Structure formats: structure tokens, C-alpha cells
Amino acid sequence: MPNQFEFETLLLIGATSGIGEEMARQYHAAGKKVIISGRRIERLNRVKSELPGAEAIQMDIQALDSIPNAIGQAFDQFPSIDAIIIVAGQQNYYNFNSGQPPLVPGKGAPNTSDINSEITTNLTGPIILTREIIKYASSGPRGSKPFTLAYVTSGLAYVPVPIFPIYCASKAALHYFIVSMRAQLVDTKIRLVEIVPPYVQTELDSHHQDVVHAAMGKNTPPGQEVGDYVASVLQGMGKTDEDGKPPTLVAEGFPLIMANAWVNAFGPLAKNFGLKL
Numbered sequence: 001m002p003n004q005f006e007f008e009t010l011l012l013i014g015a016t017s018g019i020g021e022e023m024a025r026q027y028h029a030a031g032k033k034v035i036i037s038g039r040r041i042e043r044l045n046r047v048k049s050e051l052p053g054a055e056a057i058q059m060d061i062q063a064l065d066s067i068p069n070a071i072g073q074a075f076d077q078f079p080s081i082d083a084i085i086i087v088a089g090q091q092n093y094y095n096f097n098s099g100q101p102p103l104v105p106g107k108g109a110p111n112t113s114d115i116n117s118e119i120t121t122n123l124t125g126p127i128i129l130t131r132e133i134i135k136y137a138s139s140g141p142r143g144s145k146p147f148t149l150a151y152v153t154s155g156l157a158y159v160p161v162p163i164f165p166i167y168c169a170s171k172a173a174l175h176y177f178i179v180s181m182r183a184q185l186v187d188t189k190i191r192l193v194e195i196v197p198p199y200v201q202t203e204l205d206s207h208h209q210d211v212v213h214a215a216m217g218k219n220t221p222p223g224q225e226v227g228d229y230v231a232s233v234l235q236g237m238g239k240t241d242e243d244g245k246p247p248t249l250v251a252e253g254f255p256l257i258m259a260n261a262w263v264n265a266f267g268p269l270a271k272n273f274g275l276k277l
Contacts, residue, residue, distance in 0.1 A: 006238075007032070007082040007083035007146075007148050008032060008033060008080065008082060009032070009033040009035070009078060009080040009081045009082055009083065010027055010032050010033065010034055010035065010081075010083045010084070010085065011035045011037065011057075011074055011078070011081050011083070011084045011085075012024050012027075012034065012035070012036050012037065012084075012085050012087060013037050013038075013059060013061065013084065013085070013086045013087060013088055013129065014037070014038055014061065014086065014087035014088030014089065015036035015037060015038055015044075015047065015087065016036070016038035016039075016040050016043035016044055016047060017043065018087075018200075018226060019087055019152060019197065019200060019226060019229070019230060019233075020036075020038075020085075020087035020088070020152075021036075021047055022226045022227055022229075022230040023085065023087065023230050023233070023234075024036050024047060024051060024054065025047075025050075025051065026227075026230050026231060026234055027234065028051045028053075028054055030234065033053070033055075033078075033080065034051060034053075034054045034055070035054070035055045035056070035057060035074065035078055035081070036048060036051075036054060036055070036056050036057075037056065037057045037058065037059040037070075037074070038058070038059065038088075039058065039059065039060035039061070039062070039063075041058050044056040044058060055077075055078065057070065057073065057074055057077070059074075061088045061120070061121055061125035061126075061129070062117065062120050062121060062125060064120065064124065064125065064128055067125065067128045067129055067132060068128075068132050071129065071132040071133060071136065072132070072136070075136045079142075082145065082146065082147055082148065083147070083148040083149075083150070084129075084133055084148070084149050084150070085150040085151075085152070085195070086126050086129055086149075086150070086151045086152065087152045088121055088125065088126075089121060089122055089152065089154075089167075089171075090117065090118045090121040090122060090167070091118075091164055091167040092110070092114065092118055092164070092166065092167065093163040093164055094108070094109060094110045094114075094163075094164075094165060094166065095108050095109065095163075096108075096109045096165065110166065114166075115166060118166045118167060118170060119166065119170050122166075122167065122170035122171055122174060123170040123171075123173050123174050123177070126151060126174055126177075127177060130149070130177075130181060133149060134149075134185070134190065137149070137189075137190050138188055138189075138190060143188070143189065144189060145189060146189050146191065147189055147190045147191070148190075148191055148193065148237075148246075149190055149191070149192050149193070150192070150193035150194070150195055150237070150250075151174060151178055151192075151193070151194055151195065152195045152197060153171045153174050153175050153178070153194055153195065153196055153197075154167070154168075154171040154196065154197060154255075155196055155197065155198050155199075155251075155254055155255035155258060156168045156171055156172075157171040157172040157174065157175040157196070158172075158175075158196075158255070158258035158259060158261075158262055159258055160172070175194060178192055178194050179275060179277065180275075182248065183274055183275050183276070191246060191248070192248065193237065193246070193247065193248060193249070193250060194248065194249050194250070194251075195233055195236075195237075195250045195251070196249065196250065196251035196255040196256070196259055197229060197233075197251075197255065198224055198229070198252075198253050198254055198255050199223050199224065200223060200224045200225075200226050200229045201223035201224065201225060201226055232252055233250055236250035236251075236252070237250055262277070263277045
């Protein structure tokens with residue numbers, strides 16, 4: 001059966017670098033109407049200029065009070081939006097144990113501002129975005145049409161790496177938020193998708209790849225090329241089951257193994273709480 005949630009107009013939140021930028025390029029090449037957003041206006045303009053017909057909206061996911069207006073502006077300006085992917089993310093390495101030397105000089109325990117910044121980007125911002133997106137996606141004539149809301153989490157949401165304590169915790173929290181929202185929206189036309197990337201070569205960790213190698217040694221996974229990874233995401237997002245229903249999870253390789261292990265372990269228990277994992 002055809003995909004009931006095939007979308008035409010996509011808003012990408014966090015599309016000025018890495019996975020988000022590559023998604024913009026590949027969805028644009030696939031013929032979708034693409035609207036990119038991010039806080040760095042010069043990067044927005046650069047990406048937009050390279051994608052004929054694409055649109056751009058400046059949006060700072062850390063400016064929490066500005067999110068409602070930004071989402072309202074997006075839907076008012078582009079009422080045909082029928083899919084949003086939240087890609088924005090922040091990853092930093094820290095050592096909270098003052099009794100041990102940090103992996104790199106100057107990177108011991110984070111200050112309060114560092115903690116707030118990473119949690120806001122990875123968790124609080126996406127939660128507020130979700131609240132505002134649901135208002136528009138479920139109201140009026142739009143509420144009767146299929147709408148896709150996808151989030152980029154991480155394989156580290158399932159199995160953490162100790163050098164990224166805040167990143168792993170915030171992505172794990174986002175994963176559980178998605179599970180809860182999916183249950184709350186089960187009777188609506190909004191489908192929630194969790195995109196779980198492996199280690200991908202992007203700007204996210206370009207400034208601390210040496211730290212990853214120092215901490216993990218021979219266990220350091222090879223970083224996947226971003227273009228290859230995003231191509232697999234587009235393929236996964238387009239898959240359906242025999243009833244034409246789209247996936248709730250897009251993952252491959254080690255992240256898929258971890259996600260399946262989680263579903264198999266906790267799926268039976270989750271049913272007691274009204275959840276289908």
C-alpha cells in the first residue's frame with residue numbers, strides 16, 4: 001500500500017550543518033519543498049542560495065520564549081507544511097570526577113551555563129517545539145490530514161558513552177518523551193518518528209574527535225559519511241508496512257540492534273502503561 005504519510009513540504013529545524021543540512025539537500029533533490037531553519041543567518045542564506053526554491057526561517061532553539069512565535073510564523077508563511085524534522089543537537093565532553101585528570105586540559109566538570117545550554121538544545125527546546133507544533137498540526141482543516149513529526153536522537157540514547165554524560169542523558173530523555181507523545185497522539189493524524197543515527201562524521205563532534213579516540217581506543221566506531229547516512233534515512237522514512245503505515249523508528253546497524261533490544265526487553269511491560277514500543 002502507498003505511504004499514508006508521504007509529505008510534500010518539510011520544515012527542518014537545525015539545518016545549517018551536518019545531518020540537517022544534508023537532509024535539506026537530499027530532500028530538495030528528491031523534489032520536496034524544503035524550509036530550513038537555524039540560528040546562524042549567514043549559514044541559512046548560504047544553504048538557501050544553493051537550493052533553488054528553498055525557503056529559510058531564522059530560529060534559535062535555545063531562545064525558548066521565541067519558539068511559539070517562530071513556529072507560528074512558519075505555519076502562517078508556509079501553510080502547506082506537512083512534515084517537520086527536529087535535528088538540532090549539541091554534544092560536549094566533560095569529566096565530573098575532580099579526583100581524576102580531565103581527558104583534555106580545561107575540560108573538567110561543566111559550569112551551570114554549559115549544562116543548561118546542552119539540555120536546552122537537546123531536550124527542552126524540542127519539547128517546547130513539540131507543544132507548539134501539535135497546536136498547529138492538529139487544528140482546523142490541517143488536523144484531518146496526515147502530519148509527520150520526526151526527531152533525531154542518537155544511538156547513545158540507548159547505550160551511553162561516559163565522556164558525553166549530558167548529551168547521552170538528554171538524548172535518552174528525548175527518546176522517552178517521543179514514546180510518551182506517540183501514545184498521547186495515537187488517535188490523531190500526527191505520526192511521530194524517532195531517527196537514531198550511529199556515529200556520523202559531522203560538525204557535532206569535529207572539535208573533539210581526538211577525545212573520542214583517546215577514551216574509546218580500538219572500540220571507537222568508524223564515523224559514517226553524512227551523505228550515505230542521510231540517504232539511508234530518506235529510504236527508511238519512505239518505508240511502510242503491509243497496511244501502508246510508516247515506521248516509528250528509523251535506524252540501522254548498531255543503533256537498530258540497541259533499539260530492538262530495548263523494545264524486546266521492555267515492550268511487554270510497557271503494555272501495562274498503555275504504551276506500544
